[in-house]
Amino acid sequence: MRTRDLVRTAVGSTFRARARTLLTVLAIFVGAFTLTLTNGAGTGINRFIDSTVSGLGSAEVMTVVKRSDADVATESDGPPVYNPDAVTSDQPGPPTTTTAMTQADIDTLAGIDGVEEAAPIRSLAVDFIRYENGTRFATTATALLPGQTQERAEGVAPDGTGDARQLTIPLSYVDTLGFTDARDALDRTVTLGLTDGAGAEQTVQGTIVGVTEDTLAGPASPGVTVNASLSDAVYGLQQVGLPxxxxxxxxxATVQYAPDITPEQLTALKDRLVDAGFEGRTVEDQIGAFTSVIDTIVWVLNAFAGIALVAAGLGIVNTLLMSVQERTREIGLMQAMGMGRGRVFALFSLEAVFLGLLGSVLGAVIAIGAGTAISTALSGTLFADLPGLTLIAFAPATVLAVIALIVAVAFLAGTLPAIRAARKDPVEALRHE
Structure with missing residues (x-):
């Protein structure tokens, strides 16, 4: 029997007992559907986290603070010792007290082995934003960190190298400032107001080059994001009148290290920072816990899908064993006509593989359809405040891997019945009633 005929026979044989085949395929379908959907949820959420990470900064940039033991208080220690050089850290998370950095500290960081570049993180104390002679609206301002990206509704990111003073505004500012839409806000000049060190009001102007979407990484009250040139202007005015x-x-401060650094070398760099009196955190350190939680949930859900696959495997074994029993005379006739044991084994193995392929493809296709519909519905309702989030996303490689896994399980499940069929004695099989 040629391979083509073998495949045709195997496919046709699976539909002899339709009810039994349907139940087996249904068990496989449940496992495939669950695996595809849960992995899709993991893919979608992790993609959103990755985009959020890019909004926090480059993968080759570390945020560094200078800390001392007296700056950190625990419940048992009580309040920390007063330190006139302490300032509030700008790092993500609960407010922490850190020792203020000076230019000498920046120079020290730049000299540490493994640090390619060090730069201070400036706190910009902007009071308000105003378009033309309109109303003043309270706002905050931040400068883009090296490698940081933004989710933009319109426009481009501020130029980090040029002399032009540029900024981006949140989408929620468009109507407030009096623009008709996000595109209308582009290339408009706005005024930022602040109070200098002597208590006097100062203003500086900047050009809007982009309108940003709110993201998970954004602050609770989003403000404007300025480029280096505008940041220098604001920071310079803040220093006026200070002692x-x-x-x-x-x-x-931020320190930049080599993009091809190994995990071991990165750990060693963090240790050198600690030895120098600093503490460094990468972007992955700041948000890595999210991915760990998501991956754990996906693994737990996949475990339940695995239970369904075990049940499906037992169903395949039962289906094919009964098929072997019912087709004993047929097996004997095929062997008497010259079909070798290898071909008999292949015939029943193909039946198992076809059952697995049928159930897994149906499960994957329906999971993709259901997941896409659910994700679209939630994006417009429950997760409307998280633009860019696709709750359930499907990577072709992952879907194909799920199908391949289930087909492999089906093949293994069909091995025992296939071996039993191949070992049938043709004479005894022909006598079977």
Whole structure:
């Protein structure tokens, strides 16, 4: 029997006992549907987290603070010892007290082995934003960190190298400032107001080059994001009137390291920072817990899908064993006509593989349809405040891997019945009633 005829026979044989085949395929379908859907949820959420990570900064940039034991209080220790050089850290998370950095600290960081570049993180104290002579609206301002990206509704990111003073505004500011839409806001000049060190009001102007979407990484009250040139202008005005000992003090710094650094080398760099009196956190350190939680949930859900696959495997074994029993005379006749045991084994193995392929493809296709519909519905309702989130996304490689896994399980499940069929004695099989 040629391979083509073998496949045709195997496919036709699976539909002899339709009810039994249907129940077996249904068990496989449940496992495939669950595996595809849960992995799709993991893929979608992790993609959103990845985009959020890019909004926090580059993978090759570490946020560094200078800390001392007296700056950190625990419940048992009570309040920390007063430190006149302490400032509030700008790192994500609960407010923490850190020792202020000076230019000497930046120079020290730049000299540590493995650090390619060090720069201070400037806290910009902007009071308000105004378009033309309109109403003043309270706002905040932040400068883009090296490698940081934004989810934009319109426009481009501020130029980090040029002399033009540029900024982006949140989408929620468009109507407030009096623009008709996001595109209308582009290339408009707005005024930022602040209070200098002497208590006087200062203003500086910047051009809107982009309108940003709110993201998970964004602040609770989103403000404007300025480029280096506008940041320098704002920071310079903040320093006006400050006492000499309060000028150029920063809560933290960013250090840039080689993009091809190994995990071991990164750990060693963190240790060198600690030895120098600093503490560094990468973007992955800041948000890695999210991915760990999502991956754990996906694994737990996959475990339940695995239970369904075990049941499906037992169903395949039962289906094929009964098929072997019912087709004993047929097996004997095929062997008497010259079909070898290898071909008999292949015939029943193909039946198992076809059952697995049928159930897994149906499960995957329906899971993709259901997942896409659910994700679309939730994106417009429950998760409307999280633009860019596709709750359930399907990577072709992952879907194909799920199908391949289930087909492999089906093949293994069909091995025992296939071996039993191949070992049938043709004479005894022909006598079977």
């Amino acid at each position: 000499a000992d309060q000028v150029d003090r920063w809560s933290g």
